[in-house]
Structures are given as structure tokens and as C-alpha cells.
Amino acid sequence: MPGELEIISRLRKRARAGPQVRVGIGDDAAVIATDGAQDLLACCDLMIEGVHFRREWAAPRFIGRKALAVTLSDIAAMGGTARYAMISLALPRTLSAQDIEDLFDGIYEMADASNVTIIGGDTSSSNDSLFIDTIVLGDCAAGRAITRAGAQVGDVIYVTGALGASALGLDLLERGFRLEDSDSIEAGARRHALMKHLAPEPRLQIGRRLGERGLATAMIDLSDGLSTDLGHLLEESRCGAILHATAIPLDESAQWLAANGLEIDPLQLALHGGEEYELLFTARPETRHRIAALASDCNLPLTVIGEIVASHGLQLERDGARQMIQLAGYEHRI
């Protein structure tokens, strides 16, 4: 079976781009010009049992929350405002009425928290897995969507929040850890990582504000991992980047657990771990004060982790030396 990147590449080649399509297949969301002052944003994301999640890892409410969160994150990555959602659900017969109620609780919880109205969807039975497709529609001022293609040489690279916790959470789930109540520091660190994986928060506010103020030159959300997603951005922007290892904000729980006997490498998790749903963006260096003010307004760390350069590829600067990072396409696996 061809991989996802190959399928997307084939689709892009075949897609007719109408005059209204500002951005088609291949960015975080499509951007459509309208006859009004706003462009329409549209995107969808699949979450499939056995591919993206396991039911024994989390209650249905978490599955519902995350299914919508990951698609909202795509609208954030365009610098837009999420407005409406549709939910397509294929429900296996092994789900109880209460499970379904809980799944919808999670979906509505995320929708309400994000000021998004659920306007439709489809439901069906499924003979095997639980299958959720979430569709989000949003908008932004006409022509102001932030694509992956606008990074320029000399731009600085920012990331929101801290990285590595989601991949750590997945690792912990695979090792048999679950969300649990406990007062120990260790359990608290694990819980933090598990929650980052199971209940990611889409960065809607900062994404929208970066778009409104025109501060980001390119943006993408971290679904596949920093190295892979930055690779996508570099490919679309036709440039390269240098990342500074010591500048990358490492998740504190990963650092604590690594320092206390868990065999993980927080930097590797931060560089290559998927499903963070933080935003990665580039900006002109002269806007740094405005971006710092925005971070303060939104109460969210924004960290400069590198810069855009002309030579292609992604380099990591560490201990005074630079090494190339291989850009491997990430495919979801559990």
C-alpha cells in the first residue's frame, strides 16, 4: 500500500485548482476565497481505533475530545478562527450507549471550550473499529491565511509550549501506565505526559492572533513531530533551517522522569515525537518584541529554537557542531 505522503502527492497532482482555491491539498487546511471579507478554511482529520488510539488507553470522553482537538489545531496553524464542526462516526456494536454518550460529551466539551458549533455529521454502525472523522470550518481575513510556504531566509523559528510529553505519554501507555490519581511527584510527571497525549489542547488563541496581526510568515502544527513538520514547512518554503539543541523547550515531566531512572532521551522525544499539537512558526526577527508581548498576553511560552537559512535541509546545532537531521515521514502507529 502506498504511504500517506505518496497518496497526498498523487492527489495534489490531480486536483484541479479553481480560481477561488487559494490553498488546496497539502497544507494544514484548505483556503477558499468567498465573495465576503473572509476566506473560508476547511480541514478534516481521521482518528481510527487501532491506528491512532486504543480504547483501553482512555475513556471515550478523551477520545472524543482529542478527535476534535487535532482538527481544530489545523485551523490554528492557518492563523484562522475555528467556527463550525461536523463529526462522522462509525460506531462498533461493542460500544455501549453510555460510551457513545461519553464520546459525544468529549466532543461537545472541546467544541464548547473552543466556541465551535457542531452543525452536522454522519453516524453509522461499524463492524469492527471505532472510526471518527472530524471536519472543521473556520475563517480568516481574506488573503491572510498563514501557509507552510512563506518562510524566508533570516526568519527565526518559534515553537509554542514545550515538546516531548506526548510521545512520552504514548510510550508510557505502551508500557502499561494509565491515568491515575496519586500524590507522588513521579505519578504526577507521568500524568502530565499521559494528559498531553490523551487530551491535547489546540493552540487556537495564539494561532488566531498570529494570523490577525500578520506576525507569522509560515506556520504548521506539530502532529508528526518537530523534525518532520519543520521538514514539511521547509519543503513548501524551499529553504533550510538550523535548530539549536539547547534552545528547544523540553517538557519538564520528560526531564524529571529521565533524571529519575526512566530510559528516555527528552531531546529525541522533542525532536521526533508526534502528536504534540503545538504550533511551529517562522517570523521576521524584527517582530520579536511584538511576539513576546503576544506570548505574555496569551500566557503561553513562545521559544525561538532556530532560524531559516538558504541551504536546504534541517541541521541541528549541538555542542558547537552541526549535524543534518534525516527527515523521515511519520506514519501513525500504536
Next chain:
Amino acid sequence: MPGELEIISRLRKRARAGPQVRVGIGDDAAVIATDGAQDLLACCDLMIEGVHFRREWAAPRFIGRKALAVTLSDIAAMGGTARYAMISLALPRTLSAQDIEDLFDGIYEMADASNVTIIGGDTSSSNDSLFIDTIVLGDCAAGRAITRAGAQVGDVIYVTGALGASALGLDLLERGFRLEDSDSIEAGARRHALMKHLAPEPRLQIGRRLGERGLATAMIDLSDGLSTDLGHLLEESRCGAILHATAIPLDESAQWLAANGLEIDPLQLALHGGEEYELLFTARPETRHRIAALASDCNLPLTVIGEIVASHGLQLERDGARQMIQLAGYEHRI
């Protein structure tokens, strides 16, 4: 597990309706007011292997075509114009690269024929069945979408095309018949029914024109079957209907096969068979000449099959007597 209708009913109760949402959950498509002269239409439809289709029944190209066709049909049923589509696909590992290519061929064939641009989607592997969610965005003049709720007492009820062939096609597939090349009249009749089931044509042109000219007071597409879908329309419009058995346009292949030994009842197939994707609409009786002209323009039969009455419920008039038709919710099954 609660049925689809119960789930939709619960969703409707919980959905917050923003001021821009003209029509939310529960019609063929959602209708969103914009700051331009057009309303946005949005809908999605799932097609799942083992629930809606079997791979041994038809080549992947047919599956792709139909997956998009059924969602385009929802836009037709709102009196709108389909513009954009997104496709979410979960692909089992048993699909070959050629199967996937053929599936996309079918999707693009239907998109191109309908003047629809594919702007995005998502793909994933699937551990078991093939899942396809198609999302279609469209538009119509602001405030002019045709919902299920506008039928009034005295309206006449129209249907496009002829009914019963899709259910017959499904029946034939279950009996082991497949699309085949043959010159016999019998094989031709079977082929017609199989094609109606496997490759339905969304009634985009007539739907759009009915909307543009404001000729339909209410409209729905026949996905669940005439009796069930008319029941939905009556429920939303809070009225009843009388259907005239002799007026219902019966599919010719069903009539021919019934007359030549196949044990089927063409009227029952027409009344209750699902997945026709014809349009059912109501209109004021004084617009009949304009509607006849439209039918002629579009080269598509439009037949009056009954009228809207004040007393609730659906009655069938046959041989001078009237009987109530039980409105059972249709759930897809194969």
C-alpha cells in the same frame, strides 16, 4: 447501541446554534450565513465496507464514485451548487496500490463531472474495513436553501426519475448477480438496476435550478427510501401527505423483471427501497407549468405523486382506498 435517528436527535438537542447557523443538524446539509451574498452549505456522508458496500460487489472505481455522489446529492437536496470536496479514507492493507488508484479515479471522475474541486482530506491505514467519509461544501443565494421544513398544506409532491431500481440492484447483488456484459433484455434490465445501485447520479442540475428559481417549498434526497424520507420531510414540515400508488414512477427494469418471473413487487421497492438518490420535493400547485418546463430543460422526468395535507401521517391511495404507511427508520444494511 442507540440507532442513528436517536443519536441525531440527541445531537440536535445539545447543539448550540450560533446566530450564523440558518440550518444545523438534521437536514440534508447545514446552512451557514456568511458576510457575502451566498450561504455556505456543508455536509458529509460515510461509506463503510460491510455496512454500505462490499468490495466483491463492485470495482473500487464504483465505490469511489458513489462515495462522493451520495454527498453531492445532499447539496442538490438543499437547492444549492456543490463546489468543493474533502475525502477522508482509511485504507485496509489488503487494498493494492492499483485499487487505491482506481478508488481515486472514481472519486475524481464524479468530482470532475460535477464541477467540484477536491481541496483536502485525510488518509490513514485501517486494520480492517475500508472507510470513506466524503465532505462537500457548496453554496446558494443567502436565505434560499430549501430545507425539509417548508412544505405547506395544498403543495403537490414531486419526485425525479423513477424509483425502485437501487433496491432491486441491491437485491440482485445479494442473489449473486454482478455487472456483466450481455445482449439479452434480461441481463440489460439487471444491469440497469445494478448500475442504479452501484453508480447513482446525484441530481445536481435540477436541485440547483429548483433552488435558484424558488420553485420547491421543501426538498430531501431519497437515501433511506420514499416512505422514510417523505416521513422526515413531513415531520419537519409538521404536516401529512397522501401518495397515489398509480402515480409513483416505477423503474422499468423492475417492472420488466417482475413481469418475467423475478419475485419482486416494483411498488414496494419504489415505496421503501433506499439509496435511490432521486430528489423528492414539494411545490405550490400554481407553479406546475414552470416545473414542467424545468423538467424539459433538464431532460429529467418530474412526476407528481401526491399532495400535502393537514392530517399527520403518510397515506397511500390505491384502488380507491387509503391506507396508512408505517414510517420505519431505515438503517443501512447489506
